[in-house]
Amino acid sequence: MSQAGERLEQFVIDVIEDRRRGAFATVVRWLLLLLSLPFKAVVQFRLWLYRKRILRESALGVLVISVGNLTAGGTGKTPVTEKFARALHAAGRRVAILSRGYRSEKPPFRERFRAWLEGRPMRGGATRVVSDGEQVLLDSRLAGDEPFMLARNLPGVVVLTDKDRVRSGRLALDEFKADTLLLDDGLQYLHLQHRIDIVLVDRQAPFGNGHMLPRGTLREPPRNLRRASHVFITKSDGQGNEDLIAEIRKHNARAEIVECAHRLTHMVTLEGERRDLSELQGKRIAALSGIARPESFHRLLREQGAEIVSESVFPDHHRFRVHELYGAERRAQEAGAELLITTEKDSVRFPASLKLSLPVFYVRLEIEILNGHESWDQLVARIAQPPPLERAASEFFA
Numbered sequence: 562m563s564q565a566g567e568r569l570e571q572f573v574i575d576v577i578e579d580r581r582r583g584a585f586a587t588v589v590r591w592l593l594l595l596l597s598l599p600f601k602a603v604v605q606f607r608l609w610l611y612r613k614r615i616l617r618e619s620a621l622g623v624l625v626i627s628v629g630n631l632t633a634g635g636t637g638k639t640p641v642t643e644k645f646a647r648a649l650h651a652a653g654r655r656v657a658i659l660s661r662g663y664r665s666e667k668p669p670f671r672e673r674f675r676a677w678l679e680g681r682p683m684r685g686g687a688t689r690v691v692s693d694g695e696q697v698l699l700d701s702r703l704a705g706d707e708p709f710m711l712a713r714n715l716p717g718v719v720v721l722t723d724k725d726r727v728r729s730g731r732l733a734l735d736e737f738k739a740d741t742l743l744l745d746d747g748l749q750y751l752h753l754q755h756r757i758d759i760v761l762v763d764r765q766a767p768f769g770n771g772h773m774l775p776r777g778t779l780r781e782p783p784r785n786l787r788r789a790s791h792v793f794i795t796k797s798d799g800q801g802n803e804d805l806i807a808e809i810r811k812h813n814a815r816a817e818i819v820e821c822a823h824r825l826t827h828m829v830t831l832e833g834e835r836r837d838l839s840e841l842q843g844k845r846i847a848a849l850s851g852i853a854r855p856e857s858f859h860r861l862l863r864e865q866g867a868e869i870v871s872e873s874v875f876p877d878h879h880r881f882r883v884h885e886l887y888g889a890e891r892r893a894q895e896a897g898a899e900l901l902i903t904t905e906k907d908s909v910r911f912p913a914s915l916k917l918s919l920p921v922f923y924v925r926l927e928i929e930i931l932n933g934h935e936s937w938d939q940l941v942a943r944i945a946q947p948p949p950l951e952r953a954a955s956e957f958f959a
Contacts, residue, residue, distance in 0.1 A: 562719070562813070564826045567875075567876045567879060570737060570876055571876050573589075573775070576589050576590055577590075577593065577772075577775070577776065577777060577778065578761045578770065579770070588668075590776065593775045594772065594776040596775050596776070597772055597773040597774060597775060597776040597777065599772055600774055600775065601773045601782065601827070604773070604781055604782075605782075606850070606852060607751070607949075608751070608781075608785070611751045614948060616751070618752060618753065619727045619741070619752055619753055619754060619843065619918050620735060620749060620754045620877040621727070621730045621754075622734075622740065623642060623734060623739065623740050623742060624740070624741050624742070624756055624757070624944060625742045625744055625753060625755040625756060625757075626645065626741070626742070626744065626755060626756070626757045626759065626944065627744040627747030627748055627750070627753060627755040627757065627758045627759065628641055628642050628645065628743065628744065628745060628746070628747060628761070629744075629746050629747045629749065629750075629758070629759070629760060629761070630746070630748060630760060630761040630762070630763075630780075631760065631762070631763075631768065631779055631780055631781050631783065631785065632763065632766070632768065632769050632778045632779055632780065632787065633769075633774065633778045633779075633780055633850070634853035634854075634877060635766075635853030635854040635857075636761040636762070636763040636777070636795050636796075637705045637761060637762060637763070637795040637796060637823055637928070638707075638745065638746055638761055639710060639711065639745075639906070640823060640926055640927055640928045641759070641761060641793060641795070641928055642711065642715055642743055642745050642820075643710075643711055643715060643927075643928075644927070644928045645743060645759075645941075646658055646711070646715050646718045646743055647718075648714060648945075649741055649743075649941065649944055649945055650715070650717050650825070650939045651719050651942065652942075652944075652945030652947055653945065654740060654741040654944070655719075655737070655738055655739045655740045655741065656717075656718045656719070656739065656741045656742075656883065657718070657719040657730075657733035657737060657739035657741070657742055657743070658708070658711055658715075658718060658719070658720045658721070658728045658742075658743045658745055659721055659722075659723070659729050659730055659733065659742055659743065659744050659745065659747075659753075660691075660707065660708040660711070660720065660721070660722045660745040660746070660820060661705075661722065661723070661724055661726070661745070661746060662689060662691075662704060662705040662708055662722025662723065662724075663705050663707070663746075663878065664705055664706070664878045664880075665689070665702070665704055665708075665722060666702050674809070679763055687701065687723060687725070687728065687733050688721055688722070688723040688725075688728055688729045689704060689721065689722045689723065690719075690720075690721060690732075691704040691708045691709060691711075691712045691720040691721065691722055691834075692711075692712035692715070692718065692719060692720040693719060693737065694716075694717050694718060694719045694737065695716075695717075696881070697712045697713055699780075700710075701909040701910055702880070704720075704722060705722060705848040705890075705908055706795060706878060706906050706907075706909050707745070707906065708720050708722050709909050710906060712744075713723075713909075719733055719737045719739060721733055725749055726744060726747070726752070726753050727752055727753050727812035730742050739782070741944065742917060746783075748760060748780075748788070749756035749780055749781070749903070756893060757790050757791070757940075757944070758788055758789050758790050759789070759790070759792075759793060760786060760788075760789035760791070760792050760793070760816075761792075761793045761795050762786075762792055762793070762794050762795065762800060762805070762809065763796055764794050764795065764796050764797050764798075764805060764856075764859065765854075766778075766854075767794050767805055767808070768783050768814050770932040783808075783812055784812050785812075786809060786812040786813045786816070787812055787813045789813055789816045790816055790817070790924060791816055791817045791818075791819065791936070791940060792809055792813065792816045792817070793807075793818075793819045793820075793821055794809075794817070794818065794820045794821065794824065795821055795822075795823065796821070796857060797820045797821060797822045797930075797931055798825055799822070799823065799931060802820055806913070809890075810818075817936040817940070818855055818933055818936070819932070819933030819936050819937050820930075820931045820932040820933055821928050821929060821930050821931055821933075822928070822929045822931055823857070823861065823890060823926050823927075823928065823929075824926065824927055824928075824929045825838055825861050825862075825864075825865060825911070825924045825925065825926055826838075826925045826926070826927050827924075827925050828840065828841070828902070828922040828923070828924050828925070829905075829922060829923055829924075829925060830920075830922055831908060831911065831915070831921055831922075831939065836922065838865050838924075840933060841862065841865040841866060841867040841900075841902070842866035842867070843866055843867075843868070844866075844867050844868065844899050844900055845868050845870045845896075845897050845898050845899050845900075846862065846865075846867045846868065846869055846870065846871075846898055846899065846900045846901070846902050847869070847870065847871035847873065847889065847890075847892070847893030847896065847898035847900070847901045847902070847919070848862055848869050848871070848872050848873070848903075849875075849886075849889050849901060849902070849903045849907065850873075850874060850875070850903060850904050850907055851874075851875035851876060851877060851878065851879035851881070851910070852877055852904055852906060852907065853877045855872070855874045855923075857871065858904055861924070861926070862902060862924070867902070870893075870896040870897055870898050871889075871892050871893040871898050873888075873889035873893075874890065874912025877912075878909050878930065879910070881907070881910050881912065882909055882912070883885055883912050883914065886911065886912075886915055886917065887917070889901070890917050890918065890919050893919060894918075894919065898919065898922075899919075900919065900921075901917065901919045901920070901921045901922075902919050902921075902922055902923070902924060903922075903923050903924075904923060904924065904926070905923045905924065905925055906927065907923070908923035909957050
């Protein structure tokens, strides 16, 4: 996205979240509110068309699990998707993750044409093979930052990107013999039939500001939680979630609820060297990020005993330029920072040629189950069981 586009996007986000004041921002908010009314109507009408089977889902004949949310951005889908994929792969499932590849760039025409001539799955074409389960084939620019992260962290798991997840799902079955498909950000993707719907709800902003897009961050009204088979309350801090659970139960009385936290596990240098989080204790640091909710990142760093003396915040999914990072380093040094800390998702968008004077680390973040361990274990065990035909064949030949 161009810098002008990013500035406009950030302005709209600031207006939505009431960080902009003044008459112009107020007028924009009212306009966005008016636009949210037909958006809500279209969303509900589309769901009705699928419910009445006027529009039909495509079934691929394997288990499809959707990990998604009602709001746009910032609920922690990638760590949850990674945790699921790792658990299912360890249990013997042949897992493929189907992602949209948000904000990925098209590969050069020459590469796409060569792939077409050779008749191979297009590494950068309609369906992009980010990982074939053995090696990562695309960088973050062509894959998108989140699919690239998943591919890098999940050896043995296939990662594909395509706006048409039915097409990428068929490729996962035909080319890579997958038997379990994880649909990343899949709640609103109704064209592919999914048997299990895992919906993430951010404890810190469960339903955004209560408004639908574009006035708020809701993609669907909260009552559509009724479609969830499991609800994951993310970014919990160990305190009670009784009020939020009661709100969820108003919309869905049967879904299993799992409460989880995002935990930092260690730091990593840009060269891949692992370091202990204890090195943050008492350090003056500069925090740099381009994510939906940087305040969550800052809170996690402070929990490790770090003192944030400089904050460089960029738009979500921002692809960093060298001069921007040098500018962030200069501000950090002027503030007396000893380290520059970023997120793993941001680190994959750093230019390869980057050479900074300050030590640079990204922090590794994983999901920790706080409450609902039994629901989690049962879900993984149920998914991991061999399909009936596969199980019958193994018993016959035993």
